[in-house]
Amino acid sequence: MTNKETILEELYKKRGSFVSGGELAKRLRVSRAAVWKSINSLRRAGYKIESAPREGYRLARVPDLLLPYEIKRELATKVLGKRIEHFREVGSTNDVAKELASQGAEEGTVVIAETQSGGKGRLGREWFSPRGGIWLSVILRPRLSPDEVPKVALMLGVAAAKALRGTGLDCYLKWPNDVLVRGRKVSGILTEMDAEMDKVNYIVAGVGINANNDVDDFPSEFRHSATTVKTELGREVSRVAVVINLLEELEKSYRFFTSGKFEIVLREWRDLARTIGKEVRILTHNKTIEGTALDIDGDGALLLQLKDGRVEKILSGDCIHLRENF
Numbered sequence: 001m002t003n004k005e006t007i008l009e010e011l012y013k014k015r016g017s018f019v020s021g022g023e024l025a026k027r028l029r030v031s032r033a034a035v036w037k038s039i040n041s042l043r044r045a046g047y048k049i050e051s052a053p054r055e056g057y058r059l060a061r062v063p064d065l066l067l068p069y070e071i072k073r074e075l076a077t078k079v080l081g082k083r084i085e086h087f088r089e090v091g092s093t094n095d096v097a098k099e100l101a102s103q104g105a106e107e108g109t110v111v112i113a114e115t116q117s118g119g120k121g122r123l124g125r126e127w128f129s130p131r132g133g134i135w136l137s138v139i140l141r142p143r144l145s146p147d148e149v150p151k152v153a154l155m156l157g158v159a160a161a162k163a164l165r166g167t168g169l170d171c172y173l174k175w176p177n178d179v180l181v182r183g184r185k186v187s188g189i190l191t192e193m194d195a196e197m198d199k200v201n202y203i204v205a206g207v208g209i210n211a212n213n214d215v216d217d218f219p220s221e222f223r224h225s226a227t228t229v230k231t232e233l234g235r236e237v238s239r240v241a242v243v244i245n246l247l248e249e250l251e252k253s254y255r256f257f258t259s260g261k262f263e264i265v266l267r268e269w270r271d272l273a274r275t276i277g278k279e280v281r282i283l284t285h286n287k288t289i290e291g292t293a294l295d296i297d298g299d300g301a302l303l304l305q306l307k308d309g310r311v312e313k314i315l316s317g318d319c320i321h322l323r324e325n326f
C-alpha cells in the first residue's frame with residue numbers, strides 16, 4: 001500500500017472522528033510533515049479531509065470519483081486492478097493503457113478516466129464519454145495467438161453484462177460486443193492488441209459504460225440508440241460498485257479462458273445474448289447480409305444461416321437485430 005492508501009485506511013477506520021497526525025506518522029514511519037504532504041495530495045484528488053490543531057485529521061467527504069483506493073478497498077481480485085491509474089480526463093483510456101503496456105506495465109493494470117476527450121469506438125468511430133460514465137481499460141497478457149483475440153471481446157461482454165445486471169438492469173448482449181437494454185446501447189467494448197505473427201504481446205480491453213450520465217446529453221445522432229443505467233433505473237448507481245463487479249466478473253471469466261475452459265464463458269454468453277435465433281442484418285467491411293443467427297462457435301464467430309440455407313461464419317462486423325420485441 002502507498003502512504004496515501006494507508007492514511008485513507010486509518011481515516012476510514014475512524015470515520016467521523018479525528019486521527020492524530022502523530023499516530024499516522026508512527027504507523028507510516030515518516031515525519032508529520034510527510035503525513036501533511038500526503039493529506040494535501042489526497043485533498044487535491046478530491047477527498048475532503050478536515051484538520052484541527054491537536055486533534056489531527058478527519059475524513060469528511062469522499063468524492064463521487066472512481067478513485068483507486070475506493071475501488072481497491074472492496075475489490076476481491078488477485079490480478080485485475082492491483083494497479084489502478086485514475087485520471088480526471090484523458091484522450092482515450094485505451095491509448096494510455098497501450099502506452100503503459102508498451103513500457104512493461106503488468107497484467108491487470110487498469111486505467112480509468114472520469115471523461116475522455118477522444119474516446120474510441122471500433123473502426124475509428126467515436127465514443128462519447130462524458131462525466132458520470134465509466135471509461136476504463138485493462139491490460140491483459142494472455143498466451144494466445146492473435147486469431148483467438150475475438151474470444152476476449154466475448155469475455156468482456158459477459159463481464160460487463162453481468163456487472164450491469166448486478167445493478168438490477170435487465171440488460172443483454174448483442175453480438176459481438178454490445179450490452180443493450182430495450183434495444184439501446186448501454187455499454188460498448190473495444191479490444192486492441194499488440195501482436196507478432198503467432199503471439200500476442202498484450203491486449204488492451206476497453207469497456208465504456210453509460211452509468212450516471214444523462215441520455216439528453218448524447219449527440220442527437222445516437223440519442224435514440226443509446227441509453228444509460230441512470231435513465232433505465234430512474235436512479236443513480238454506485239459507479240465504484242459497478243467497477244468492482246466488472247473487474248471481479250472479468251477475472252472469473254479470464255481464469256476460465258486461460259485455463260482452457262472457454263466453453264463456460266461461451267455458455268454464459270449464449271445465456272446473456274439475445275442474438276441467437278434472431279433475424280439479423282450483418283454489416284462486414286465489404287458486404288451486408290441477412291439471415292438467422294444460429295449460434296456462436298468456439299472462436300466467438302457468429303454462425304449465420306442465409307435465406308438459401310447455407311451457413312456462413314462471420315468473424316467480425318456490426319449486427320442489427322431486425323425484429324426486436326420489448
Ligand code: BT5
Binds near residue numbers: 127134185186189206
Ligand atoms: C464500441 O464501438 O462500442 C466500443 C466502445 C468502447 C469505449 C471504451 S471507453 C474506455 C475505452 N477507451 C476508449 O477510447 N474506448 C474504450 P462501436 O461498436 O464502434 O460503437 C460506436 C458507435 O456507438 C458510435 O459510432 C456511436 O454511434 C455510438 N456511441 C458513441 N458513444 C456512445 C455512448 N457513449 N453510448 C452509446 N452509443 C455510443
